[in-house]
Amino acid sequence: SSELTQDPAVSVALGQTVRITCQGDSLRSYYASWYQQKPGQAPVLVIYGKNNRPSGIPDRFSGSSSGNTASLTITGAQAEDEADYYCNSRDSSGNHLEVVFGGGTKLTVL
Amino acid sequence: QLQLQESGPGLVKPSETLSLTCTVSGGSISSSSYYWGWIRQPPGKGLEWIGSIYYSGSTYYNPSLKSRVTISVDTSKNQFSLKLSSVTAADTAVYYCARHVMVVAAISSWFDPWGQGTLVTVSS
Numbered sequence: 001s002s003e004l005t006q007d008p009a010v011s012v013a014l015g016q017t018v019r020i021t022c023q024g025d026s027l028r029s030y031y032a033s034w035y036q037q038k039p040g041q042a043p044v045l046v047i048y049g050k051n052n053r054p055s056g057i058p059d060r061f062s063g064s065s066s067g068n069t070a071s072l073t074i075t076g077a078q079a080e081d082e083a084d085y086y087c088n089s090r091d092s093s094g095n096h097l098e099v100v101f102g103g104g105t106k107l108t109v110l
Numbered sequence: 111q112l113q114l115q116e117s118g119p120g121l122v123k124p125s126e127t128l129s130l131t132c133t134v135s136g137g138s139i140s141s142s143s144y145y146w147g148w149i150r151q152p153p154g155k156g157l158e159w160i161g162s163i164y165y166s167g168s169t170y171y172n173p174s175l176k177s178r179v180t181i182s183v184d185t186s187k188n189q190f191s192l193k194l195s196s197v198t199a200a201d202t203a204v205y206y207c208a209r210h211v212m213v214v215a216a217i218s219s220w221f222d223p224w225g226q227g228t229l230v231t232v233s234s
């Protein structure tokens with residue numbers, strides 16, 4: 001199966017912009033979805049498809065993709081954005097019906 | 111508002127079978143637009159997709175777990191279930207169920223919403 005690679009940790013100053021990336025061969029064929037997970041809580045979908053936000057997700061969250069890299073951008077990071085972020089996509093190997101998660105990025109807001 | 115809730119034993123002995131059920135409320139599991147998935151997260155580690163099922167019973171599994179996993183659906187109870195056989199300590203994790211949006215011909219899929227998760231510990 002394919003793999004998705006994320007930086008283990010990223011930090012951002014309060015109010016600044018941060019980009020969290022996800023790399024993998026499957027991203028050449030499929031969009032990534034992105035999840036926010038705070039300690040002790042279930043993951044929450046923040047971006048899906050080309051660049052779609054579920055209801056209730058602030059518009060400071062956006063997604064983009066180029067080649068084998070997908071990015072989650074937080075424009076004007078807030079203290080409450082400190083969390084783990086995971087990317088996910090369909091797997092371009094095998095029957096394309098399997099899915100794979102990235103290893104996660106821990107975001108610290110300074 | 112769609113909600114999912116995992117249930118099942120929190121402690122399983124090594125070599126035995128882990129069994130969990132996800133109850134869906136606020137919507138029908140028989141909707142033609144959705145799959146239903148299981149994802150797990152070992153303590154302090156990342157997310158791992160286990161598998162997904164369509165209401166018709168079609169299943170797709172993580173190749174690394176496929177030999178030990180069975181996911182089934184009971185549309186009359188609006189539930190779907192996970193069985194993982196021959197468990198070891200490495201299967202200790204929080205297990206989540208989630209609605210899996212995946213149109214086969216589409217180029218994206220996502221999980222939303224998620225259940226709160228249930229911790230399953232494998233220990234004698």
